[in-house]
Amino acid sequence: MLQKRVSAILAAAVLTMPLATGIGSPAYAQSAMPEPVRVRGAIVSFGDQALRVNTREGQTVDIALSQG
Incomplete structure (x- = not known):
């Protein structure tokens, strides 16, 4: 038992x-x-895997794109 x-x-x-x-x-x-990050600005260029954005603050930000 x-x-x-x-x-x-x-x-x-x-x-x-x-x-x-x-x-x-x-x-x-x-x-x-990861936590999402908001980016506001104008797209300057784009490629296969990334966007380049000029923000309203004057910075240039590269944004990696996910597959699919």
């Missing part, structure tokens, strides 16, 4: 561990994403 109880507790721990650690949850994947 004690062995059944230990087996049940162990099985419950193994099944709930991924949920408790956040593995497999969409929030975990989203937390790795």
